[in-house]
Amino acid sequence: MGTSPLGIRLLSILAAVAFVGVASAQDAEKKVIPPQAELEKQFKETLSDCVFDGHWCMVNEGKLTEEKSEKYNISSATKSGQDVWIIYAKMQFQGKDVNVPVPVQVKWAGDTAVITLDKVTIPGLGTYSARVLVFEGTYSGTWSAGDHGGMLHGIIRKKDKKAE
Numbered sequence: 001m002g003t004s005p006l007g008i009r010l011l012s013i014l015a016a017v018a019f020v021g022v023a024s025a026q027d028a029e030k031k032v033i034p035p036q037a038e039l040e041k042q043f044k045e046t047l048s049d050c051v052f053d054g055h056w057c058m059v060n061e062g063k064l065t066e067e068k069s070e071k072y073n074i075s076s077a078t079k080s081g082q083d084v085w086i087i088y089a090k091m092q093f094q095g096k097d098v099n100v101p102v103p104v105q106v107k108w109a110g111d112t113a114v115i116t117l118d119k120v121t122i123p124g125l126g127t128y129s130a131r132v133l134v135f136e137g138t139y140s141g142t143w144s145a146g147d148h149g150g151m152l153h154g155i156i157r158k159k160d161k162k163a164e
Contacts, residue, residue, distance in 0.1 A: 033111045040079060043106065043113045043134065046156060047077035047087060052139055054154015070152065073159070075099050083107060087115070091125075109133075115141070 033039075052072040058065040073090035080086050085106050088099045100123075105116040115132040122128065132141030132152070140153040 039111060044077050047074050049159045050074050050156050051159055052154055052156055054152060056150055056152040058148060058150040
């Protein structure tokens with residue numbers, strides 16, 4: 001028992017209509033990405049007077065170690081080139097709070113910023129490489145410092161000016 005030529009054409013038409021319907025629904029769901037200038041403005045605002053508050057762990061012989069708490073105080077982020085930014089991180093150095101300028105590249109995956117370090121030396125702390133994704137008030141990524149590295153994640157919250 002075979003399918004008639006009319007039946008084959010009808011099945012082909014129905015398949016084409018279903019495909020167009022699925023493609024149209026997917027197009028309707030696509031997120032509109034703001035212009036680059038707007039993305040950069042939002043990124044700068046997100047990284048102004050904020051704290052990266054989360055956890056990190058090491059990757060040791062293919063296994064994750066126990067997570068530890070972390071907090072990075074970020075004063076500001078300033079664009080200084082096409083994709084080059086300086087992130088000013090407040091750190092304790094020799095008993096004093098100092099703003100350390102950390103040069104990074106910011107790459108974009110659609111509307112999502114990816115902070116990128118490639119063997120960047122931070123005086124007194126070491127040389128690091130990292131990829132840290134910043135999205136909707138959160139951060140997540142990986143880092144390495146030569147012979148060791150790990151993962152990190154957390155929330156980005158604005159500093160409470162009254163508490164300082």
